[in-house]
Amino acid sequence: MGSDDVATVRVELDRTSSTPLYHQLSTAIEKSIEGGALAPGQRLENEIALAERLRVSRPTARRALQELVDLGMLVRKRGVGTQVAPVRVRRRVDLSSLYDDLERSGRKPSTSVLEYSVAPGGSDITEALDLPDGSDVVTIRRLRQADGEPLALMTNYIALELAPSYEQLGEMGLYHALRDSGVEIHMANQQIGARTATAAEARLLEDKPKAAVLTMERTAYDSTGRAIEHGRHIYRASRYSFSTTLFAP
Numbered sequence: 001m002g003s004d005d006v007a008t009v010r011v012e013l014d015r016t017s018s019t020p021l022y023h024q025l026s027t028a029i030e031k032s033i034e035g036g037a038l039a040p041g042q043r044l045e046n047e048i049a050l051a052e053r054l055r056v057s058r059p060t061a062r063r064a065l066q067e068l069v070d071l072g073m074l075v076r077k078r079g080v081g082t083q084v085a086p087v088r089v090r091r092r093v094d095l096s097s098l099y100d101d102l103e104r105s106g107r108k109p110s111t112s113v114l115e116y117s118v119a120p121g122g123s124d125i126t127e128a129l130d131l132p133d134g135s136d137v138v139t140i141r142r143l144r145q146a147d148g149e150p151l152a153l154m155t156n157y158i159a160l161e162l163a164p165s166y167e168q169l170g171e172m173g174l175y176h177a178l179r180d181s182g183v184e185i186h187m188a189n190q191q192i193g194a195r196t197a198t199a200a201e202a203r204l205l206e207d208k209p210k211a212a213v214l215t216m217e218r219t220a221y222d223s224t225g226r227a228i229e230h231g232r233h234i235y236r237a238s239r240y241s242f243s244t245t246l247f248a249p
Contacts, residue, residue: 005042005043006043006044006045006081007038007042007043007044007045008045008053009028009029009032009037009038009044010028010032011024011025011028011029011054012028013025013054013056021056021060021064022056022060022061022063022064022067023064023067025050025054025056025060025061025064026063026064026065026067026068029044029064029065029068029073029074030068030071030073033068033073033084038084039084040084040085040086041083041084041086042083042084043080043081043082043083044065044074044081044082044083044084046081046082047061047062047065048061050064050065065082069082072085072237072238072239073085085238085239086147086149086239097173097174097175097176098144098151098152098154098173098233099111099144099172099173099174099175099176102144102146107146107147108146108147108148109144109145109146109173110144110145110148111142111143111144111145111169111170111171111173112142112143112145112170113140113141113142113166113169113170114141114142114143114204115139115140115141116138116139116140116141116166116169117138117139118136118137118138118139118160119136119137119139120134120135120136120137121134121135121136121137121157125137125157125230128157128219128227128230129157129158129159129219129227129229129230130226130227131159131227135159135160136159136160137157137158137159137160138157138158138159138160138163139155139156139157140154140155140156140157140158140163140169140174141153141154141155141156142154142155142156142169143204143205146239149206149239150204150205150206150207150236151205151235151236151239151240152205152233152234152235152236152240153201153204153205153233153234154231154232154233155231155232155233156174156229156230156231156232157229157230157231158228158229158230162178162181162183162228162229164177164178164180164181165177168180174229174231178228178229183222183228184222184223185220185221185222185228186221186222186223187220187221188218188219188220188221189218189219190216190217190218190219191216191217191218192214192215192216192242193214193215193216193217194212194213194214194215194237195212195213195215196210196211196212196213197209197210197211197212197213197234201213201234205234205236207236207238211236211237211238212237212238213234213235213236213237214234214235214236214237214240214241214242215232215233215234215235216231216232216233216234216235216242217230217231217232217233218230218231218233219231
């Protein structure tokens with residue numbers, strides 16, 4: 001079945017169950033997506049056709065689809081309809097770069113360098129990089145895409161003498177460029193959080209206003225303990241997640 005075909009999901013509704021029909025329907029579609037019966041980009045029948053086929057009300061069909069849109073499993077596109085969302089990028093909480101992680105997972109990363117500027121760093125940045133107040137710092141702001149779809153906005157600060165060139169950053173990840181210059185990242189302190197996107201961020205990420213984003217703030221060091229870079233990144237929560245393995249003490 002091609003992505004231009006409209007998928008008909010097989011659903012068995014239990015009308016005697018205490019579970020609402022809309023939730024039964026959304027669960028059935030969710031299982032079809034997770035099981036691979038519905039592929040990323042696959043179009044679903046619209047709510048009118050879905051309601052008529054399953055003999056449920058249009059509000060029931062609409063609520064079922066909206067529940068999956070809210071979960072990031074479906075997307076609605078004007079002129080196209082409702083589609084299965086692209087596969088979410090799952091990233092282990094390791095000391096690695098997003099560019100390298102995307103390549104390892106078989107995705108095609110690309111980068112738009114939005115800003116590459118040199119100016120005295122603010123006190124919070126020079127403190128993070130353990131530099132004297134007023135030291136020149138390179139600010140690098142990039143839009144990272146996966147298979148052509150915006151995924152992350154990344155702002156990194158790095159001492160002038162360590163910074164890769166503008167051209168390098170358009171072709172490879174920051175850590176790759178640093179390795180090419182003989183700089184190896186050994187450890188990092190990192191914080192992960194969440195918030196809503198600003199209007200400007202949502203436009204760049206091609207997401208809805210006030211969409212949920214994951215945040216990551218990291219300071220990376222080499223093996224001598226020298227601070228190499230400080231990064232502040234945001235990721236589309238509907239397309240991206242962090243994962244980690246936990247052990248009992």
